[in-house]
Amino acid sequence: MKKIEVLGMGCANCNKLYQNALAAVKLSGREVEVAKIEDIQKIMSYGVMSTPALVVDGVVKAVGKIPKPEEIKEWIK
Amino acid sequence: MIKYLADLLVYQWIGIQPETRMGESLNFFFYDTMKVFLLLIVIIFVVAIIRSFFPPERSRKLLGHRREYVGNFLAALLGIVTPFCSCSAVPMFIGFIESGLPLGITFSFLISSPTVNEVALVMLWGLFGWKIALLYTATGVAMAFFAGIAIGKLKLEHLVEEYVYRIKMGETEMSVPTWKERLEYARDYTKDILRRVWLFVLIGIGLGAWIHGYVPMDFIIKYAGPGNPFAVFVAVLIGIPLYSNAAGTIPIVQALVEKGLPMGTALAFMMSIVAISTPELIILRKVIKPKLIAIFVGIVSVAIIIIGYLFNTIL
Numbered sequence: 001m002k003k004i005e006v007l008g009m010g011c012a013n014c015n016k017l018y019q020n021a022l023a024a025v026k027l028s029g030r031e032v033e034v035a036k037i038e039d040i041q042k043i044m045s046y047g048v049m050s051t052p053a054l055v056v057d058g059v060v061k062a063v064g065k066i067p068k069p070e071e072i073k074e075w076i077k
Numbered sequence: 078m079i080k081y082l083a084d085l086l087v088y089q090w091i092g093i094q095p096e097t098r099m100g101e102s103l104n105f106f107f108y109d110t111m112k113v114f115l116l117l118i119v120i121i122f123v124v125a126i127i128r129s130f131f132p133p134e135r136s137r138k139l140l141g142h143r144r145e146y147v148g149n150f151l152a153a154l155l156g157i158v159t160p161f162c163s164c165s166a167v168p169m170f171i172g173f174i175e176s177g178l179p180l181g182i183t184f185s186f187l188i189s190s191p192t193v194n195e196v197a198l199v200m201l202w203g204l205f206g207w208k209i210a211l212l213y214t215a216t217g218v219a220m221a222f223f224a225g226i227a228i229g230k231l232k233l234e235h236l237v238e239e240y241v242y243r244i245k246m247g248e249t250e251m252s253v254p255t256w257k258e259r260l261e262y263a264r265d266y267t268k269d270i271l272r273r274v275w276l277f278v279l280i281g282i283g284l285g286a287w288i289h290g291y292v293p294m295d296f297i298i299k300y301a302g303p304g305n306p307f308a309v310f311v312a313v314l315i316g317i318p319l320y321s322n323a324a325g326t327i328p329i330v331q332a333l334v335e336k337g338l339p340m341g342t343a344l345a346f347m348m349s350i351v352a353i354s355t356p357e358l359i360i361l362r363k364v365i366k367p368k369l370i371a372i373f374v375g376i377v378s379v380a381i382i383i384i385g386y387l388f389n390t391i392l
Binding site (some may be wrong): 008009011012013014040041043044045046047049050051052057060063064065066 | 246
């Protein structure tokens with residue numbers, strides 16, 4: 001099963017990205033795990049300095065921006 | 078062109094006489110509103126494109142193992158172009174410290190980033206002209222440079238939370254965005270900023286226009302004019318807790334300058350609003366101890382007060 005991780009320490013934008021990720025999963029119709037990562041050590045371990053960021057199966061896909069559900073859907077095909 | 082539109086709108090279409098207070102205030106309001114929104118859209122879009130070339134991960138690499146002075150200067154410059162949002166302050170701070178960057182250089186960046194921001198620049202350019210906008214930028218960079226050096230000299234590394242030093246940062250291959258992605262980013266960024274500031278801009282310009290038409294000329298001179306030696310000090314004290322109203326404050330300050338507020342006092346007030354903000358301090362508390370926050374606020378406040386008195390003397 002694919003896994004999306006939303007990196008961010010709980011700011012408004014991080015929440016928006018989390019919602020977009022959930023919407024993307026719905027759009028794709030697949031079963032994808034979506035997790036919020038708020039632990040700073042874990043966030044930094046991805047080499048990311050701006051949040052929110054989005055990681056799919058351990059690969060950083062977006063940093064410091066909020067991709068739309070349609071974009072995220074392409075990454076979880 | 079914009080002046081013509083404002084004249085046409087107020088004096089011809091609405092039909093208010095140019096010489097009345099109401100006419101003057103309304104004309105001022107429409108003129109400034111049109112000018113500021115036009116500038117906001119164009120400049121924020123351009124700034125966003127430039128910013129897409131300088132993500133903080135890249136700034137971290139560029140700063141590398143720079144030494145004091147050169148590092149402080151570079152950090153102050155990068156602070157202008159690196160996108161900064163207070164919700165990224167913690168990962169940015171840790172990223173810089175983890176790469177071995179001295180605390181003073183990290184602070185040069187943290188001071189310049191919010192101080193020299195595009196919204197403040199647009200408002201200054203639109204309402205005071207490009208010379209003041211440029212002066213503000215140069216002053217902001219200079220302040221970030223010197224305040225960062227001062228913090229570096231104090232050797233305050235022990236006032237950073239211990240866990241920060243234990244964090245190991247990973248490596249990521251950042252994909253280079255295409256031009257299409259940069260333009261999309263700039264468009265979204267511009268929309269986002271406009272959505273956040275439009276109301277403050279309107280309220281600010283509205284109040285400014287009211288002051289322009291209704292507040293008597295000698296009012297400011299009496300209370301905050303060159304004759305009051307504490308004006309800069311008080312202005313900075315008021316400015317520090319104000320934050321989200323940066324977009325709304327500058328039009329009011331501009332109207333006050335017209336009524337005789339000295340430029341140095343005005344600049345110091347504007348700078349104190351953006352340089353230090355309560356939300357940013359609360360977030361920084363996660364990585365630095367209260368004592369360092371107090372030192373940071375103290376040094377920056379003193380720097381801004383000096384800037385205020387300096388410009389009151391030379392401008």
